[in-house]
Amino acid sequence: MQIVSTSPFADQRPGTSGLRKRTPVFQQPHYLENFVQALLEEAALPADATLVVGGDGRFLNREAIVTIIRMAAGNGIGHVVVGRGGLLSTPAASHLIRQGAAGGIILSASHNPGGPDGDFGIKYNTANGGPAPESYTNAVAARAAALTSYRIAELPAFDLDVQGTVELPGITIDVVDPVEAYASLMESLFDFDAIRKLFASGFRMRMDSMHAITGPYAVEILERRLGAAAGTVINAVPLPDFGGGHPDPNLTYAHELVEEMFGAQALDFGAASDGDGDRNMILGQRFFVTPSDSLAVMAANATLVPGYRAGLAGVARSMPTSAAVDTVATALGIPCFETPTGWKFFGNLLDAGRITLCGEESFGTGSNHVREKDGLWAVLFWLNIVAARGESVEQIVRAHWATYGRNYYTRYDYEAVPSDAANGVMALLRDRLSSLPGSVLTGRTVQAADDFSYTDPIDGSVSAKQGIRVLFTDGARIVYRLSGTGTEGATIRVYIESKETASDRLGMETAEALRDLVAAALELAEIVERTGREAPTVIT
Ligand code: G6P
Numbered sequence: 212m213q214i215v216s217t218s219p220f221a222d223q224r225p226g227t228s229g230l231r232k233r234t235p236v237f238q239q240p241h242y243l244e245n246f247v248q249a250l251l252e253e254a255a256l257p258a259d260a261t262l263v264v265g266g267d268g269r270f271l272n273r274e275a276i277v278t279i280i281r282m283a284a285g286n287g288i289g290h291v292v293v294g295r296g297g298l299l300s301t302p303a304a305s306h307l308i309r310q311g312a313a314g315g316i317i318l319s320a321s322h323n324p325g326g327p328d329g330d331f332g333i334k335y336n337t338a339n340g341g342p343a344p345e346s347y348t349n350a351v352a353a354r355a356a357a358l359t360s361y362r363i364a365e366l367p368a369f370d371l372d373v374q375g376t377v378e379l380p381g382i383t384i385d386v387v388d389p390v391e392a393y394a395s396l397m398e399s400l401f402d403f404d405a406i407r408k409l410f411a412s413g414f415r416m417r418m419d420s421m422h423a424i425t426g427p428y429a430v431e432i433l434e435r436r437l438g439a440a441a442g443t444v445i446n447a448v449p450l451p452d453f454g455g456g457h458p459d460p461n462l463t464y465a466h467e468l469v470e471e472m473f474g475a476q477a478l479d480f481g482a483a484s485d486g487d488g489d490r491n492m493i494l495g496q497r498f499f500v501t502p503s504d505s506l507a508v509m510a511a512n513a514t515l516v517p518g519y520r521a522g523l524a525g526v527a528r529s530m531p532t533s534a535a536v537d538t539v540a541t542a543l544g545i546p547c548f549e550t551p552t553g554w555k556f557f558g559n560l561l562d563a564g565r566i567t568l569c570g571e572e573s574f575g576t577g578s579n580h581v582r583e584k585d586g587l588w589a590v591l592f593w594l595n596i597v598a599a600r601g602e603s604v605e606q607i608v609r610a611h612w613a614t615y616g617r618n619y620y621t622r623y624d625y626e627a628v629p630s631d632a633a634n635g636v637m638a639l640l641r642d643r644l645s646s647l648p649g650s651v652l653t654g655r656t657v658q659a660a661d662d663f664s665y666t667d668p669i670d671g672s673v674s675a676k677q678g679i680r681v682l683f684t685d686g687a688r689i690v691y692r693l694s695g696t697g698t699e700g701a702t703i704r705v706y707i708e709s710k711e712t713a714s715d716r717l718g719m720e721t722a723e724a725l726r727d728l729v730a731a732a733l734e735l736a737e738i739v740e741r742t743g744r745e746a747p748t749v750i751t
């Protein structure tokens with residue numbers, strides 16, 4: 212074991228989802244090692260503990276995993292479980308951790324592009340399988356800022372591509388099939404027979420794995436176990452640079468899928484997932500399901516799915532996510548929690564059994580089966596609902612709106628804005644908060660306005676300043692926050708929502724339904740003046 216002297220880097224503070232930086236930042240000598248040392252010291256795992264390690268296969272994944280295993284040995288950890296080839300989707304890693312490990316290190320920058328000019332990332336998940344809480348990540352940042360050395364073992368060469376157990380001095384490495392345990396978990400939750408029958412009856416689907424981690428998972432589950440046609444999964448081979456693409460499953464970046472699903476030859480069902488497999492997008496034939504609606508539909512139909520037949524203890528959504536699921540929760544008579552953005556905020560509620568399903572507007576949905584959002588799980592949930600109801604995706608969503616009303620919803624993103632300008636927008640809004648209630652915007656009266664603060668109902672911890680909310684008396688909302696996952700400058704997100712229940716107002720185009728509210732939202736925050744941007748970078 213070697214103790215290597217080092218000096219701290221000024222920027223090792225984890226954000227919404229771990230430490231995420233441009234790849235060259237991670238390639239600086241000692242950069243990864245410093246952070247891993249801080250992370251392992253804070254985790255303080257006992258010698259007999261098991262650590263799960265895996266990543267989404269992006270550029271640097273393999274080298275980083277070898278370094279982490281050597282550092283685990285150097286820090287006295289006796290057992291590591293690693294996905295074959297260093298691969299593990301984020302939800303599959305969560306599941307493996309929950310099978311008895313003390314924690315896990317996941318390498319990914321999620322939906323951000325990979326490669327030498329792309330992004331890389333690392334995060335720590337605790338024994339419950341979920342992202343470590345802020346108290347932990349803050350402590351890691353403090354340790355990293357004061358680090359003077361790290362510990363790394365010289366290990367004989369080991370092969371990550373061969374499944375099996377390798378005994379090395381001081382550490383045992385189990386190289387496991389990345390898919391098997393996860394696929395079994397999915398079989399235990401969903402009605403595979405019904406979905407198999409659906410495919411056998413000619414139902415046609417396309418799954419775009421975007422050259423990212425879910426390829427091997429989707430081929431095994433959809434094509435091999437459920438009998439979907441060979442070739443159902445496209446871009447199925449994970450590549451270090453995701454084939455040069457941007458592995459984010461939305462209408463902008465999943466363009467190959469979108470072209471097919473909105474074209475003349477559209478299939479019955481389309482889906483995509485992101486770099487590390489935790490996000491999802493669901494499409495029907497020429498029909499887009501917003502992530503917020505997806506969560507609401509899942510909640511309303513959960514008892515059609517074997518794993519959720521007993522009903523839901525409760526649901527949760529992040530604050531900027533539309534309130535569509537709230538309406539379902541009210542109808543079901545179950546609690547609905549509103550948490551800050553970041554999957555980690557669902558962890559305590561899931562662990563305490565207070566919620567069963569949860570989701571976010573950022574294309575994430577999940578349940579108590581793991582402690583991460585789960586892209587393929589959401590796809591299977593939808594397939595199970597379609598099979599059980601015998602209706603198309605569009606029919607299911609329209610029926611949902613007819614029952615619960617429709618939450619028109621859009622998000623405007625302004626990426627890579629200079630930090631000063633972005634902070635100026637937020638400061639202006641904070642200044643205006645107290646004068647907003649009672650004022651009228653686009654004919655709507657502001658009922659309340661605040662900077663969202665969350666008190667965790669389980670451990671009482673408080674997370675303040677989580678985004679500006681402007682709430683209207685008719686249920687409409689405008690939300691502003693700065694992204695916690697960007698790697699360049701600041702990203703301003705503006706979320707706009709309005710609720711319609713009148714039956715003749717359920718079929719409008721979203722842009723049309725929200726036009727006035729969007730204009731008012733941009734004006735209120737002086738977005739154009741302060742950022743110089745006439746238009747957002749992305750609209751979702
Ligand atoms: C990641 C997190 C999510 C979060 C999303 C957007 O995917 O896991 O919980 O909603 O990033 O975060 P941001 O701070 O960029 O809006």
Ligand code: ZN
Nearest residue numbers: 321322487489
């Ligand atoms: Zn992701």
